[in-house]
Amino acid sequence: MAKPDVVDQLPEHVASLRRYALVLTRNREDAEDLVQECLVRAIAAADTWRPGSDLRVWLFRILHNLHVSGLRKQKVRREATLVLPEAADGGQHARLELQQTLRALDTLPEEQRQPIILVALQDMSYADAAASLDVPIGTFMSRLGRGRAAMRRIVNGLANAKKIRLVA
Numbered sequence: 001m002a003k004p005d006v007v008d009q010l011p012e013h014v015a016s017l018r019r020y021a022l023v024l025t026r027n028r029e030d031a032e033d034l035v036q037e038c039l040v041r042a043i044a045a046a047d048t049w050r051p052g053s054d055l056r057v058w059l060f061r062i063l064h065n066l067h068v069s070g071l072r073k074q075k076v077r078r079e080a081t082l083v084l085p086e087a088a089d090g091g092q093h094a095r096l097e098l099q100q101t102l103r104a105l106d107t108l109p110e111e112q113r114q115p116i117i118l119v120a121l122q123d124m125s126y127a128d129a130a131a132s133l134d135v136p137i138g139t140f141m142s143r144l145g146r147g148r149a150a151m152r153r154i155v156n157g158l159a160n161a162k163k164i165r166l167v168a
Contacts, residue, residue, distance in 0.1 A: 006046035042058075115129060
């Protein structure tokens with residue numbers, strides 16, 4: 001029953017969400033995108049909102065978490081971009097593979113992407129990475145394994161798609 005309540009009350013909070021998003025992003029288009037994503041997430045997760053609690057606070061938390069997640073993604077892309085010129089020494093093929101890998105990484109759910117980033121890009125030990133994510137080592141290892149498997153499927157799918165285009 002919470003879903004209709006949330007959806008009915010959303011219009012009251014859109015203006016304040018836009019203002020907050022504009023402060024966070026300092027860019028009108030990015031702010032609009034952030035608000036849109038926030039509203040989509042709020043509607044999808046409306047059953048998790050507790051009636052009687054402050055809807056505005058709940059929406060602001062969603063918006064803030066989306067913003068922080070976006071910043072993390074940008075940081076990974078920047079760090080990877082710094083690596084791209086080194087890959088150019090290996091030729092165009094190495095550079096394309098790296099770009100494919102980064103695109104695949106972007107498609108993973110956050111819980112699978114974070115372990116891969118911590119281990120592969122931040123060079124953390126499994127134990128340290130699990131501790132930084134505040135999850136048991138077993139949970140960390142399963143997320144890392146699922147993330148790596150998903151990355152392989154995505155990258156192999158991209159490679160197979162290119163082969164099919166070349167043959168056709």
